[in-house]
Amino acid sequence: MTNTLAKPTGNVSVDTSELSSAGLTRTRRNILSGIGEPVALLGALVVLIAIFSALNPRFATITNLQNVLNQASLPIIIGVGATLVILIGSIDLSVEGVMAASGVAFVLMSANTRGGQDMGIWAFIVPLALGIVLGAANGLIYTLLKVPSFIVTLGMWFIGFGIATILYGTDAYPELTNETLTQWAAKIELGLPNVFWLAAALVIVAALVLRYTRFGRAALAIGNNEDIARANGMPVRKHKVTTFIIAGALSGLAGILATMQMGGTSNHIGEGYLFLTLPAVVIGGTALSGGKGGVLRTFLGVILLTVLNNGLVLAGVSPNFQSALSGAILVVAIVAAAWSQRGRLRIAK
């Protein structure tokens, strides 16, 4: 009662190359789906630009482009650090606290209206070092005490904010007196603001690091599977601490730049940046579970959100609805991104 439905090929041994080529065809498809998200993101950006341009002709002007890029720069810089941290499967919520601490340190060490000494280059070095120290504290507490990064960095947010409050003291609001400093960020060079060039340079460096260095590849590896990384003898702890240090330094840099942009500072300088940057990272397609994504995506994500906010103002949308619209677009974006991957067994946390 043997019911042979197809003729056997008679080839008993399996050819490896056959299996490999099967692997390759799948590769091609996955490469396409891999760039699918950024393409969709660019598409969404184009659509938004088209809509906003139609609503207000002033939207698509060089001045507004410079404006948007200027506004996007700080979230991009913070986003680079955030992306690196998220790639290893952790999260850094301390951004605003670190920004506050380094911002206040920066203004007090520069020529400012409170008087005091202009420390020159140290006014940059010390706040950056402060960012590095707080970042290192994040990384060390996280890796040595095994406290989830969510909580460590949440605590560090308050600690950074507390340091800023103590440094700030009770004297008057300090303003930078050096015009070169206060005008540097928004100054247009080669058609775009300085701070954007800086942000873009950091993105490119970070993208290259992720592509071409052992450090960058290790970030992806750890994010993919930390246990395997550890079993392979990779210095996981060192890597994580380094990543948090970089994120801390970038937050510190953002604190300095925000202070320069405002011409002065208080401990509230970082407010709002975290919840601007995290959605951008997510919309960019970097997975919060780690191991997937990149800084170029974050760059696109930040630009998309900045264009959105700018466009809503230019289109005259009531401020009451602005957060709802941003929120709704975030929801639609992530639903759209996840739509094709839905399945009975898919896990999304």
Place this chain on the structure above:
Amino acid sequence: MSLRKTFARATRVAGIAAAVSLFALAGCTSTAGGASSSQPLKKEDLVFVCSVINTTNPYFAANIEGCQSLGKKLGIPVEVVDSNGSSQTEISKIQAILAGGKKAVVFVNTVASSDAPTIVNAVKAAGGFVTIWWNKPDNLDPAEVGNNFVAFQKHSGIDSGKCTTEALSKAIGEKGGIIALPGVQDSTTSATRVAGLKEALATEFPNVELLDVRPSNWDPQLAYKNAKDLIAKYGDQIKGVWTADDGMQIGAMQAFSEAGLLDKVKFVSDGLYPPTIESMKKHEGNDAIVGETFHRGYMASAIGLYTAYLAAIGEIDPSTLPHEKRDSMFKISCVTPDNLDEFLKWDNDVDGWVDQLIEKGPWDTEPVPLVAGGPEVIKPEYK
């Protein structure tokens, strides 16, 4: 095995034990506060509480300065409460001090209007005396609460809005476009100032057009961003910028400065913060700042605390005071670059001004005497 079982059982009952012990803990403590007393309190038993929204904003920093100056003068310790922008933190920290035993004389710059009833009730329960500044629900009447809620005090927001709008409109030749950057959307302080702005425009300057209103949450950075976007949107249509406080003005001016427009646009705002004074003195941006209001954080807190203090030591009996001394509006002055200097003399002599306050009483001290009774009502058309 039995060890394991013991532990397992211990683990299981732990949750219940935890809950029970909490009740036990609570049971050993007495209940909160004594009844409110009408007996005058002794000075040595008092503590001044100075509650501010945060400690670094120039206005709140000045609040603290006023509290401390008065405390020093009267020899009463001062506890500063930093609400950190959070209503819950504000309330629980004030309550923590109230629980400390000493009778509290409280000045509160409330985070939100809705905090006031809770704070007032807590102070009352602890037998302290409180003055609220700036924000309270309209229907919370000090006279109804009793002597422990000594007074609600503020400066008129509508007057402030009118003051600055007049200066701005005149500076731009009574025609052209202006933009407005209010504070947090649900703040009455901001809303009344915006109402003043709208009323002045409607009644006095029909040719000045309010191009856009973008709430900027008292945040210099957000004001900076909104200003940048509005510059992109309206370009040189913008002749003037109205902000609800000087913090946001700093952000807005930075944005216009970066766009190279500082010389061509006029600014007005409320508060006359130190950086604003600097700007005006330096004639920054071709005298970009054309109008400000004068009122001071140290004056507000000292007046508030002193009023509550007088009630605490029995010097005044709140229940016999006229309405405007329970629900009060103090004078707000309009400042222009021309009359700036005459308003600055007290800033370097806070102690001297406090001397004057103690000498003349809370309602008659220049330059912020009591001018009217509350509540301040926004006409619906200017909402």
Place this chain on the structure above:
Amino acid sequence: MNTSFAATASTGVVGQTNGGLLQRRIGKLWQALGPLVIFIVMFGIVAILTPTFVGGGGVTIVASSAAPILLVALGQAFVLNIGSIDLSNAAITVLGAILLAMTLGPLGAVAPLLVLVIVTLFGAVNGLLVAYMQVPSFALTLGTLGIFQSAALVVSGATTVYVESNGELVSWLYTTAIASLPMTFLLGVIVAVVAWLFLRFTRPGQGMTAIGKNESGAIFSAVRNRGLKVVAYALSGFMAGLAGTTIIAQAGSASPMGLGSDLLLPGIAAAIVGGTSISGGVMNPINVIFGALTVALVPIATTALHFDPSTQNLVYGVVIIVVVALTLTRSRSATVK
């Protein structure tokens, strides 16, 4: 003899010998009691250093401050327990409080029920999107957070909304106390106890924890993962609504940026200080009570102990990290995210 050895070794618990076993039991005991012990120690320190604080109603103050944090934290813990997060729950609290303030006058006793139904639905919508669209909850609830914030602004007309009448229908929760614990807090305790029973002794409760421990495994065990996710989010919305009710009980008014708007981070912190695992599958509602009390105690304690206000943020940050480091469940896996 040989077989008995094989039995021990074949447990797969290599290194988990009798000594290790004892350690594990102690670990479990600490996991069960740690948050309570830490709170009592901290409260004890405050009580010893400032005896007047306890006499002056310190317990009431801490408990009433902890009440809304506790309710929000319990909801958050349910969501964390299934391995997700709800960043929108504090926004739901505020929206719920505003709706209650608006409806309490006209509708009376129906209003709290109606509002609770509405906010539960809001939570359920979060859950439906997370479960059926299969999107990461962190991003999704960040989006709905914005939507709820806008809704609060629009509904309230961007101003403070006061309870016109019938305020006494909820205000008793704040004003009455048993053993100096206000009813708002006791409400949270009751919810916690019910939640504890639900998680320990019902199939849906166990299913939720199973999802948090291993969702794939739960799916193949016929646990209705999507439905339970919706339930967890709905519970988060419901408890956010209860928190909103306590706010109305306390203040009689609500505004978009007022009381309750800053509950998100304290809520998460309280859940985690209370031993809830941020990666899911570990939750003890009873301990969340002490988590909330601890989180509420820190700013009060720093004030009562006369810390300089400028140092209080620093202290808060340090305490949160230290307390979590002490109470953390480290047994499950070496990978900490």
Place this chain on the structure above:
Amino acid sequence: MTQETSQATTPTLRLTDVRKSFGPVDALKGVSLYIKKGEVIGLIGENGAGKSTLLKILTGIYQPDGGTIEVNGRVTKFRGPRDASAAGIGVVHQEQSLFTNLTVAENIAMNAGGHRTGTRFGFYDWRALNKAASETLEIIGSKLNPKTRVGDLSFVDRQMVEIARAIRTDTSKGGSPLVILDEPTSLLERGETAVLEREIRKLKSFGSVIFVSHRLDEIMRNCDRILVMRNGELVADRVTESVTEDELFKLMVGHASHASKSVRKPVDPKATPILEVYGLSRKGKYQDVSLAAHAGRVTAIVGTSGSGREEVSRAIFGAEKFDSGTIRLDGSEVRGWRIPKAVRKGLGFVPSERKVEGMVGGYSAAENIVLTNPGKAAVGPIVLPWKRNKIAQDWFTTLDVRPNDIGLELDRFSGGNQQKVVLAKWLNDPELRVLVLDHPLRGLDPGAAETVNEQIKKAVANGAAVVLLADTLEEALDMGDEILVMRDGAVTARYDMTVDDPSTLDLLERMV
């Protein structure tokens, strides 16, 4: 006896009296062994015999409490995985340990001990990296593209990458690598195993291999010498030709195998099958698959990993959707077929990925057993812990689960005991009608496999229908009352075992 002959050349690796204990438990009680270049050593033993402890010492994860490790005649200490890797010891793990989001070349380079072709000062030279990877892959005869993302590879290709990585550790020094294959075949299909076995023969030409497996036939086929471990000791060191499978089994377990041949039952032509599948198709996975599962019979499906049989089995359980075709239960078509509904109708499923899909590891064994079918442990939605514990304890006794601690988290049990609990989860349903088993014996030691097999047979005897995706063809032939062969998503043959008597070669011919 072999010990003496070995003294002539320096062995690649020699362990002398290596001991390791965890608290009072001696996991290794003084193990001495040696491995020469060109040797393939089989290492067998039940779970818990000390194999994994030994392997972890060899790969530097554990440090021994006593004894010495010599590599090429020099006494060496491994402080961590890097040291072992630098000494030329590479390991191919039972559960693959590759980074799925990185490329083949990177994965091969990632573990490269002291030397790092392709990176300079931490910078990647992608060209050099890919070239080095290609060279390494060539040694093992694989034509994989080094730029491919590992996540896109088939299972056997990933295994190749693992092997490449393992030998990559020492090619530059000209030394001979020692590759440890830790149950590499347990997840492979028959055809793929052939590929791997060819690999092992290749490895012999330039290095040595320790081959760990539960499948005695494989061990016999591939190894020159076989080491047997029991209770932390090396109980036998035999040249392959001198032993039989039965002897090895006895050495391992301590008693002889008493597995019985199953008795085939002819199908009653009048009976309606419990479960029928008609023309089931899913684009790109399988087409037009039909089968019928009868009460008291085992339907085994054989095929390679791309054959679509996994997908079919998951569709039957409602875990995956299908494009067309019907599933019928007791003759009537089912709609909205999802896991909860399938389970309600009396289906059970033992997935191959036990730790991920089969169980909730963080839950206690007892909670796992009643998670799906609580039986008396629940009244409606209310769980009764004392009844749960009784049910769990009964199953523990029936299945001889060790340790006998129903409160212990399931992920702390060994694989075999975990599988017993997974099975108990389904057997706890008194209404169980169809049991779908995807590689139920994967990774189990012979003792546990026996228990599991007995329970499956018992369920069948009690009237359940079983759909079995067996590990080996032998297992399928042993267990199946009916055998379906699948290739490329289609059924290529059916055998009714009461009538037909196909050989493994017959099956293999229709599989590939």
